[in-house]
Amino acid sequence: MRIVRFILTSRFQPTNDNADMWWLLAACVSCLFFCTGVLGTFVPLQNPDGVEYVFAAPPAATAGAVWLLCIVVLVAAFVAVRARAQAQSLQHLAEANSGRWLAPLAAIGVVALGILPAVPGVGERGSVVGYFLYDLRWWWAIVLVALTLARADRLVGAPFGRVARGIVGWSPPARLLLLDSTLFIAVVAWAVSTTAIRFDNNLAGDEPKYVRYCEAWYQGQGFDIASLAPVRDVPLNARPAVLRNGRHFLGAWLVALSHDRRAWQCRLSAGEGLVKPTAGTERRRWRGFGRR
Numbered sequence: 001m002r003i004v005r006f007i008l009t010s011r012f013q014p015t016n017d018n019a020d021m022w023w024l025l026a027a028c029v030s031c032l033f034f035c036t037g038v039l040g041t042f043v044p045l046q047n048p049d050g051v052e053y054v055f056a057a058p059p060a061a062t063a064g065a066v067w068l069l070c071i072v073v074l075v076a077a078f079v080a081v082r083a084r085a086q087a088q089s090l091q092h093l094a095e096a097n098s099g100r101w102l103a104p105l106a107a108i109g110v111v112a113l114g115i116l117p118a119v120p121g122v123g124e125r126g127s128v129v130g131y132f133l134y135d136l137r138w139w140w141a142i143v144l145v146a147l148t149l150a151r152a153d154r155l156v157g158a159p160f161g162r163v164a165r166g167i168v169g170w171s172p173p174a175r176l177l178l179l180d181s182t183l184f185i186a187v188v189a190w191a192v193s194t195t196a197i198r199f200d201n202n203l204a205g206d207e208p209k210y211v212r213y214c215e216a217w218y219q220g221q222g223f224d225i226a227s228l229a230p231v232r233d234v235p236l237n238a239r240p241a242v243l244r245n246g247r248h249f250l251g252a253w254l255v256a257l258s259h260d261r262r263a264w265q266c267r268l269s270a271g272e273g274l275v276k277p278t279a280g281t282e283r284r285r286w287r288g289f290g291r292r
Contacts, residue, residue, distance in 0.1 A: 023099030023106060024078050030109030031070040035063050037112035038137055042130075044117075051124050053117035077152070078102070084156035092155050101151035104144040111137045220244030
């Protein structure tokens with residue numbers, strides 16, 4: 001708690017020698033909400049009346065320990081950036097003391113709003129918010145941390161910027177190799193760290209279907225896998241045709257809209273009113289998506 005007392009008792013008016021702790025305090029509080037949200041359990045439960053969302057808060061000891069670690073990291077980063085900025089210029093020191101470079105991290109607590117569907121009376125109506133904030137919580141964390149590091153890098157003399165400018169001077173094959181290697185390592189690391197059956201090499205469930213769909217979209221086939229070319233037959237320099245999927249989707253949507261209009265007109269003329277299509281009707285309607 002000495003760290004928290006240090007933040008609260010520090011002077012809040014920035015000068016060249018004294019730091020403004022408001023942004024640091026905001027980032028620390030925001031991390032509390034983030035830790036509480038991501039360490040808790042947020043699950044949808046199916047019941048006869050629909051989907052019910054339940055959120056169980058994490059144990060106080062676990063959330064407190066992780067939050068304390070976040071505070072230590074933030075305070076250490078604040079002190080380090082301030083010390084390095086002092087060696088740059090008075091302007092850099094003033095910006096480091098202001099703490100505004102921590103502003104992206106001060107917004108990370110918004111992720112906790114992703115548990116909105118668990119609020120009584122909200123339920124499925126807040127599912128979009130839950131997906132956008134909670135399901136994508138780690139992507140938001142990566143983006144906000146990257147923005148914070150970019151701001152801190154500028155204040156300490158841009159060491160990462162110099163490395164990036166050096167990579168720009170490499171030959172195109174070398175840059176492509178670095179990009180491919182980085183992407184491959186990132187994808188494998190993410191799959192290993194987030195998949196429960198990470199060491200099981202058996203293709204189970206929907207994995208083969210996902211692989212076929214990804215390849216079909218890359219080739220611009222939409223959902224039609226009948227004319228999908230095998231990967232071994234696709235040239236290495238073949239350009240992706242991802243945008244072609246938009247044309248297939250628009251065409252299928254227009255056809256479905258035309259069918260709905262005719263069906264509604266027939267029902268209205270027969271005095272039946274509008275009837276919600278069944279699941280089988282939806283599957284038959286979209287089965288042609290991607291076929292030419």
